[in-house]
Amino acid sequence: MxxxxxxxxxxxxxxxxxxxxxxxxxxxxxxxxxxxxxxxxxxxxxxxxPGFVDIHNHGGAGGSFPTGEQDRARDAVALHRRHGTTTTMASLVTDSLDGLTRAAASLAELCDDGLLAGIHFEGPYIARSRCGAHDPTLLREPSTQEFAGLVKAGRGHVRMITVAAELPGGLDMIRMAVAEGVIAAIGHSDADYDETIVAIEAGASVATHLYNAMPPLGHRAPGPVAALLDDERVTVELINDGVHVHPAMMRLAYEVAGPGRTALVTDAMAAAGLGDGDYGLGTMRVRVDGGVARLVEGGSIAGSTLTMDVAFRRAVRELGMSLPDAVQVASLTPARVLGLADTIxxxxxxxxxxxxxxxxxxxxxxxxxxxxxxxxxx
CATH class of the missing domain: 2.30.40.10 (Urease, subunit C, domain 1)
Structure with a gap:
């Protein structure tokens, strides 16, 4: 037809x-x-x-990918599809090893069905000092043996792992991920500029929500932000909701990385598409007030209620991107990250x-x- x-x-x-x-x-x-x-x-x-491609998404419509509940995951995907995201990678958050294994095995079935484009482990191998909305009691030092088990549970659908490269075993984790065909991302990290450079040389190629959960950009201590922006091999994720990153810093990152290395992401959690109230993100309790999600205890930003159509509009209206460039950062560049640019x-x-x-x-x-x-x- x-x-x-x-x-x-x-x-x-x-x-x-x-x-x-x-x-x-x-x-x-x-x-x-x-x-x-x-x-x-x-x-x-x-x-x-083209349909939007979201490589960092924890859920929506009340569904949370970290739980691994398939019906709720379908609800989340349906919500984001109505907002133009036709390709979604499910991001998990820090949990017990058993919890992560069960969630990966369950979501792998939705990947088999084509509902999801892969699984992203955002934790547990991240820095306690930069854990944000991740449960600090469940953080672990990177273990290639553990990660091999998670990759096995995902049955070929694990596409990305976020690592704090400065942790003991962090570089080995990055090298192993790349060898397994998994994208290694730097995030939730206290790495300095030099440590980040070493991680990129080891194979890291994505910056998990640039600026957030990492040392700030400084003129004497440039930190990971400068290293990640400066390297042509790295694609930087940006959460364009007006909360996570100031528009001036969004423009700065975009001017350096350009449309070919910038990927808009939502970092959405269960509250996306719904109203204010209390929700869960992994083991953590989150309260959404005025559309902004924060931990009930501590007040850290806990994902977002963003959808990609809003991020796209903001890119054009607030950041001054042309429509072709906004299309690239919302669709083509993240598709390239996933190795899917030949088809979407x-x-x-x-x-x-x-x-x-x-x-x-x-x-x-x-x-x-x-x-x-x-x-x-x-």
Missing amino acids: SLTLADARIVTPEGVHEGWLTIEDGRITHVGHGSAPGNGLSVGGRHVV GSIAVGKAADLVVLSDELEVAGVMKDGAWITEPR
């Missing part, structure tokens, strides 16, 4: 053009300029962008028909996953 979307403003990393595209069997088969040949479904001159992340012939229709105000007006409407254009 073939479907043509007509009267569209198609956004690619190269630019924006008025045109049309055709979808067959879940894939894009043609991308054209001007008027569509024959009959097509008009999107009324609205923007069509941009509008091109042969790629999956994961698409978002946006109004002139950049509000989501329709979402398509693999050629099927999740929400039809309205």
